[in-house]
Amino acid sequence: MRVYLDNNATTIVDPYVFETMAPYFCEMYGNPNSLHEFGSETHPALRCAMDQLYTGINANDNDDIVVTSCATESINWVIKGIYFDHIFNGDKNHIITTEVEHPAVIQACRFLETLGVKVTYLPVNSDGIIELDTLRESITQETALVSIMWANNETGMIFPIEEIGKICKEKDVLFHTDATQAIGKVPVDVQKTNIDYLSFSAHKFHGPKGVGALYIKEDKIITSLLSGGEQMSGLRSGTLNVPGIVGMGKAMELAVENLDFEKSNVMKLRDRLEDELLKIPDTFVVGTKKQRTPNTILISIKGIEGEAMLWDLNKAGIAASTGSACASEALESNPVMEAIGAEADLAHTALRLSLSRFTTNEEIDYTIDIINKAVKRLRAISSTYSYAPDWHNSKL
Amino acid sequence: MGKNNLIGGSIWEEYSQKVQDLMNNPQNMGEITEEQAKEMGAKLIVADFGAESCGDAVRLYWAVDEKTDKILDAKFKSFGCGTAIASSDTMAELCKGKTVDEAVKITNIDVEKAMRDNPDTPAVPPQKMHCSVMAYDVIKEAAASYKGVDSSSFEDQIIVCECARVSLGTIKEVIKLNDLKTVEQITDFTKAGAFCKSCIKPGGHEEREYYLVDILKETREEMEQNKLTALADAKTAESGEFGFEDLTMVQKLKKVEKIIDDNIREMLIMDGGNLEIVDIRDTDDGYTDIYIRYLGACSGCASSSTGTLYAIEAILREKLSQNIRVLPI
Incomplete structure (x- = not known):
């Protein structure tokens, strides 16, 4: 059996999405900007996709949803674009973000720091959430941008985006949110919330890889980073990725349609998995179920290093993820685990399981069984965890 | 990368x-x-x-x-x-x-x-x-x-x-x-x-x-x-067997000074002159140039840029290396 529980890393392309994309490789392959039928026959599908995207996040027709290559590009565009438009000219010199953002945000900010920009990285509590008062106090006259994720990729914790939006409006500061982990998991409405920029990526909600978008509120246009032709109103040059855009549109439509399913069925499976795993002694999960995206569990299993756990799971065909430094190419511990800092061990024992609407009951049963077996094997090897011998009445 | x-x-x-x-x-x-x-x-x-x-x-x-x-x-x-x-x-x-x-x-x-x-x-x-x-x-x-x-x-x-x-x-x-x-x-x-x-x-x-x-x-x-210590020890142990070219500048200078003291200086002093070593340099084309300054009667003596010079150079070449050149300044 093969079980895919790493949906916060990427997802299976929904077969309906794939079907929608298929004609735009070998049949309708024209360049949409060309003046001939090969080009123009792609237009209906592209318009449909843009409709699906605008509806999906409830964007106003005067706003822009600019298609990019991925959320990392969208994020870099916002942060560096704000630098060119509001910091380089001397108006402002400060950006606020959090310690638990995706590396795209953190590294783009670190880069701006080398250019002299001041960056505040807001700390998080043991649940992985920022304090709103700290955010309020951090905003100054110098602040050009607040960039805070909608939901965290490691913990699934949902940030209070509505309140953050209000604070930014109050203080008249631009607000960007990285919604990569939110689309398809929680309702995302850019009119209900004060959001100036919003980034996402299709492959996190059963769309294809290599396509993402940046939502830009009306009148909040930023300098383009990709100069070239006049595609996307000149905001992001480069020949349109027709099958990618068509696929992302369809994926968005399905993601919104399935929000209720996500909240009921996926969450139910997640909760069952979580409850069963918490029966294993000396385990804990970061954050309460309610505060999290419905598909994510970040569990610490004492005495078992994350990569060793992944190894055993992979042998049994189960895909998961860990924040452990040992599993990182650079041998660096995951800053999210460090920032949460609830237990020092978390940085080494964290196991992330992320479900999707394609996860089945049987897969969860199998996973519970395999994780229990792996815990038994690896705790027997572990020098930092010992089972009480059977004859110990104290169970200590 | x-x-x-x-x-x-x-x-x-x-x-x-x-x-x-x-x-x-x-x-x-x-x-x-x-x-x-x-x-x-x-x-x-x-x-x-x-x-x-x-x-x-x-x-x-x-x-x-x-x-x-x-x-x-x-x-x-x-x-x-x-x-x-x-x-x-x-x-x-x-x-x-x-x-x-x-x-x-x-x-x-x-x-x-x-x-x-x-x-x-x-x-x-x-x-x-x-x-x-x-x-x-x-x-x-x-x-x-x-x-x-x-x-x-x-x-x-x-x-x-x-x-x-x-x-x-x-x-x-x-x-x-x-x-x-x-x-x-x-x-x-x-x-x-x-x-x-x-x-x-x-x-x-x-x-x-x-x-x-x-x-x-x-x-x-x-x-x-x-x-460096290991190198120096090795050289002391088998001194003489090591090529002059392999030595460091300091070691070369010491060798050159010793040859001059033992074989040349006394002869110059007998004639009322002397010399001092001003510098020693390795050249790109493989030579070691030794810059000397004549003292006393030697300075200004016609032979100092001909016969005496050739003699000094010949002794150093014979004792140390054929690639030595002696240059009076």
């Missing part, structure tokens, strides 16, 4: 088959109890290294025959990734049958080499080398415990990186053994500096007594010094 580094996520593909097999089925995993040690007529040694909060921890059990100092059996337990388990297992295997003194000589490199499928391909990717370093450290702990030596009293045991509990001695040794040239390499090999990064250089999370940048600089200097 380059073709092989552009697509990531391949650390598992770089594990040798031996490492993978040991991760799946460690051979020496477990404990040795007091009773089991007694049955073997051996002394039980239990040593710990690392801690769970550091990401790696290993416990080593030895049953040692006190008459012969021989390790009769070795077992381990490990909190760590797969390669930590495989390294600890290999380390325990290597200990078996050796005396305690022999076991202390097992290095992280021995452990890593023992896990290779073929001698030329590393058993683990570079960032996983630290796992075998820890296997090496726990042996020293066990040996210290067996010999009743307090390991903390060693200068070696100054902890430079608290997060990964890496000692000054380990860092210096790893630098020397593996000829490490950067702080990043030290981190790859020992894990020092991989966590809070305070110990890399001043200005980090917390103030430290030792920093990796300084240790690296000092150890490299020490290595360079040792190399």
Whole structure:
């Protein structure tokens, strides 16, 4: 059996999405900007996709949803674009973000720091959430941008985006949110919330890889980073990725349609998995179920290093993820685990399981069984965890 | 960078088959109890290294025959990734049958080499080398415990990186053994500096007594010094057999001065003159140019730029090297 529980890393392309994309490789392959039928026959599908995207996040027709290559590009565009438009000219010199953002945000900010920009990285509590008062106090006259994720990729914790939006409006500061982990998991409405920029990526909600978008509120246009032709109103040059855009549109439509399913069925499976795993002694999960995206569990299993756990799971065909430094190419511990800092061990024992609407009951049963077996094997090897011998009445 | 580094996520593909097999089925995993040690007529040694909060921890059990100092059996337990388990297992295997003194000589490199499928391909990717370093450290702990030596009293045991509990001695040794040239390499090999990064250089999370940048600089200097000393010793031992060209400038100058003192200066003094060496330089085309200044009667003497000069040059060439040129200034 093969079980895919790493949906916060990427997802299976929904077969309906794939079907929608298929004609735009070998049949309708024209360049949409060309003046001939090969080009123009792609237009209906592209318009449909843009409709699906605008509806999906409830964007106003005067706003822009600019298609990019991925959320990392969208994020870099916002942060560096704000630098060119509001910091380089001397108006402002400060950006606020959090310690638990995706590396795209953190590294783009670190880069701006080398250019002299001041960056505040807001700390998080043991649940992985920022304090709103700290955010309020951090905003100054110098602040050009607040960039805070909608939901965290490691913990699934949902940030209070509505309140953050209000604070930014109050203080008249631009607000960007990285919604990569939110689309398809929680309702995302850019009119209900004060959001100036919003980034996402299709492959996190059963769309294809290599396509993402940046939502830009009306009148909040930023300098383009990709100069070239006049595609996307000149905001992001480069020949349109027709099958990618068509696929992302369809994926968005399905993601919104399935929000209720996500909240009921996926969450139910997640909760069952979580409850069963918490029966294993000396385990804990970061954050309460309610505060999290419905598909994510970040569990610490004492005495078992994350990569060793992944190894055993992979042998049994189960895909998961860990924040452990040992599993990182650079041998660096995951800053999210460090920032949460609830237990020092978390940085080494964290196991992330992320479900999707394609996860089945049987897969969860199998996973519970395999994780229990792996815990038994690896705790027997572990020098930092010992089972009480059977004859110990104290169970200590 | 380059073709092989552009697509990531391949650390598992770089594990040798031996490492993978040991991760799946460690051979020496477990404990040795007091009773089991007694049955073997051996002394039980239990040593710990690392801690769970550091990401790696290993416990080593030895049953040692006190008459012969021989390790009769070795077992381990490990909190760590797969390669930590495989390294600890290999380390325990290597200990078996050796005396305690022999076991202390097992290095992280021995452990890593023992896990290779073929001698030329590393058993683990570079960032996983630290796992075998820890296997090496726990042996020293066990040996210290067996010999009743307090390991903390060693200068070696100054902890430079608290997060990964890496000692000054380990860092210096790893630098020397593996000829490490950067702080990043030290981190790859020992894990020092991989966590809070305070110990890399001043200005980090917390103030430290030792920093990796300084240790690296000092150890490299020490290595360079040792190399020079070894070279000089070798030359003294077989002096004369070494080519003049191989000597350092200082050594060349000394040789030249000695020849001049022994063979030339007295003759010049007899004629009321003398010379001093102003400079000595190696040229790009392979010559050693010796710049001299004539003193007394020699300066201004017609012969000083002809016959006398040729004679001086001829003596130096004969005694030291054909590539010497003497240039009066």
